Amino acid sequence: MLKDPHALITHKEHWKDYYLFTLESPIIASQAEPGQFIMVRVSSLSCPLLRRPFSIHSVEGKNIEIFFQKSGIGTSLLSNKITGDFMDIIGPLGKGFSWSQHSKTQDIVLIGGGRGIAPLYFLSQKLHSAGTTPIIFYGGKTKDDIPLKEKFEQKGFTIYCSTDDGSFGFRGLITDCFKDQLKNLTPKQIFACGPEPMMKAISQVAVKRGIPAEFSLESVMGCGFGACWGCVKKIKTKAGSEWVKICEEGPVFSSFEIVWEEQEK
Amino acid sequence: MIDLSVDFGFIKLKNPVLAASGTFGYGIEFSPFIDLNKLGGFVVKGLYYSPRPGNPPQRLVETPSGLINAIGLQGIGVKKFAEDILPQLRKYQTAIIVNVCGETEEEYAKVVDFLNKEDGISLYEINISCPNVKEGGCCPAQNPESTYSVVHLVKEVSARPVITKLSPNVTDIVEIALSAQEAGSDAVSLVNTFLAMAIDVEERRPKLANILGGLSGPAIKPLALRMVYQVVKHLNIPVIGIGGIMTGQDALEFLIAGAKAVQVGTANFVDPEATVKIIQDIQRHCQFNNITKIEDIIGTLNE
Numbered sequence: 399m400l401k402d403p404h405a406l407i408t409h410k411e412h413w414k415d416y417y418l419f420t421l422e423s424p425i426i427a428s429q430a431e432p433g434q435f436i437m438v439r440v441s442s443l444s445c446p447l448l449r450r451p452f453s454i455h456s457v458e459g460k461n462i463e464i465f466f467q468k469s470g471i472g473t474s475l476l477s478n479k480i481t482g483d484f485m486d487i488i489g490p491l492g493k494g495f496s497w498s499q500h501s502k503t504q505d506i507v508l509i510g511g512g513r514g515i516a517p518l519y520f521l522s523q524k525l526h527s528a529g530t531t532p533i534i535f536y537g538g539k540t541k542d543d544i545p546l547k548e549k550f551e552q553k554g555f556t557i558y559c560s561t562d563d564g565s566f567g568f569r570g571l572i573t574d575c576f577k578d579q580l581k582n583l584t585p586k587q588i589f590a591c592g593p594e595p596m597m598k599a600i601s602q603v604a605v606k607r608g609i610p611a612e613f614s615l616e617s618v619m620g621c622g623f624g625a626c627w628g629c630v631k632k633i634k635t636k637a638g639s640e641w642v643k644i645c646e647e648g649p650v651f652s653s654f655e656i657v658w659e660e661q662e663k
Numbered sequence: 664m665i666d667l668s669v670d671f672g673f674i675k676l677k678n679p680v681l682a683a684s685g686t687f688g689y690g691i692e693f694s695p696f697i698d699l700n701k702l703g704g705f706v707v708k709g710l711y712y713s714p715r716p717g718n719p720p721q722r723l724v725e726t727p728s729g730l731i732n733a734i735g736l737q738g739i740g741v742k743k744f745a746e747d748i749l750p751q752l753r754k755y756q757t758a759i760i761v762n763v764c765g766e767t768e769e770e771y772a773k774v775v776d777f778l779n780k781e782d783g784i785s786l787y788e789i790n791i792s793c794p795n796v797k798e799g800g801c802c803p804a805q806n807p808e809s810t811y812s813v814v815h816l817v818k819e820v821s822a823r824p825v826i827t828k829l830s831p832n833v834t835d836i837v838e839i840a841l842s843a844q845e846a847g848s849d850a851v852s853l854v855n856t857f858l859a860m861a862i863d864v865e866e867r868r869p870k871l872a873n874i875l876g877g878l879s880g881p882a883i884k885p886l887a888l889r890m891v892y893q894v895v896k897h898l899n900i901p902v903i904g905i906g907g908i909m910t911g912q913d914a915l916e917f918l919i920a921g922a923k924a925v926q927v928g929t930a931n932f933v934d935p936e937a938t939v940k941i942i943q944d945i946q947r948h949c950q951f952n953n954i955t956k957i958e959d960i961i962g963t964l965n966e
Contacts, residue, residue, distance in 0.1 A: 444909060449933065619723075
């Protein structure tokens with residue numbers, strides 16, 4: 399883990415509100431594991447004040463990528479940065495997916511909802527180079543919300559897409575698309591990231607069918623490295639359950655650890 | 664060579680920059696980023712006698728140049744602190760200050776009594792001012808009598824000098840500060856966070872699960888500075904300035920107003936190197952202005 403105040407933006411792409419930045423940050427790139435994240439300072443001024451967390455989307459040599467959706471002030475400011483700008487980042491942070499123990503497992507399923515696809519590409523890279531080809535499920539509200547479809551296809555992965563409005567692929571939630579495919583698939587391991595209701599639904603299916611599943615959680619974060627105790631999730635522990643820091647003990651937790659909220663607020 | 668040390672009488676700090684409680688974890692979280700030995704000291708996260716679960720999320724909301732938190736003082740308790748954390752802190756040549764919490768006066772005394780037996784702690788800072796403990800933000804710091812009572816009890820038990828950390832959520836902070844001094848506090852630190860809230864307009868709900876939280880960050884700096892200025896005028900014990908300090912310039916404002924030292928809080932989240940950069944900024948200011956001793960700046964406001 400280190401602070402790199404001079405991560406150079408070497409490449410930028412965008413599709414509507416989704417952005418992909420390539421950042422040159424050799425040490426962070428060399429240490430990063432799938433599921434880990436970085437904290438990005440979006441402005442050198444005091445507003446917005448806090449850094450923003452982003453999953454590491456891919457690693458190629460000395461470069462890392464982040465993939466994000468413009469959704470607030472922080473991400474809007476970030477989206478205005480251009481190739482050649484420096485970014486002040488801290489990383490790699492947190493504990494990632496337990497992918498290495500599954501490198502020989504076939505029938506691994508990755509499920510991403512919207513911007514939640516971000517960490518799963520890096521995971522697919524690692525799994526692929528370890529000799530296993532994961533199956534990808536990728537859902538969004540409309541066809542504009544699944545811009546990375548081709549990126550996975552180019553890798554030769556089987557990919558199932560869903561859109562809420564039916565503008566591409568399965569009409570409906572990616573959860574239902576996944577359940578539908580379970581008649582053809584026998585997943586040995588699930589890795590997922592997306593909106594909490596999506597992850598909760600997948601967790602329920604996974605537990606019912608006895609499939610191990612891991613989820614990368616999203617949270618507002620103060621610092622990203624365990625100092626503020628602002629980003630907690632209820633996690634089952636030996637003592638029962640407690641509020642555990644997502645940034646330090648997560649962001650990846652298994653379906654057996656996470657206590658999902660009973661009802662959406 | 665510029666002398667950055669500040670002498671409190673009961674302790675000499677190598678420089679006037681401390682890290683504030685609740686924003687610096689237990690200190691060790693920052694060791695990957697900075698050399699903790701460079702700090703004047705740091706105040707570890709508030710400790711109750713027993714572990715505390717803290718509040719449900721959402722615990723943080725960002726507001727313009729500010730941060731509202733309602734962590735609820737989640738923590739590991741004194742025993743785990745003494746067993747797991749303190750041994751790691753003893754190697755550092757800097758002032759280690761423990762922020763002491765309590766739901767009752769007796770709990771404050773129990774925490775201090777327990778920690779008295781442990782080596783490696785320089786000072787206690789009594790947290791009579793955390794606004795999150797009970798709904799409505801009630802705390803001993805809001806009343807001169809209860810401030811006196813807690814400080815007096817802790818001073819009776821304590822084997823170490825005591826700083827009292829004051830809340831800004833009061834009508835007259837000078838009155839409370841005088842109460843702490845009268846009860847025997849060796850110094851005061853101010854301010855803790857301002858009681859605050861934020862509302863989600865679409866949902867018409869409070870953004871924080873706890874409804875209310877404490878505002879920190881650059882947004883509160885002018886308010887904190889005003890309170891430090893007022894308190895310094897009336898006290899004869901050292902005052903430590905806290906509130907939205909992000910830069911050396913910010914720290915110097917508090918020192919000029921009369922604070923003997925400062926605590927850096929929210930800035931640590933934004934930049935984990937903030938404390939060290941602030942020390943460097945202060946040093947540069949002294950160099951540029953031919954100031955050889957930082958103490959020569961303290962309380963030099965031209966009115």
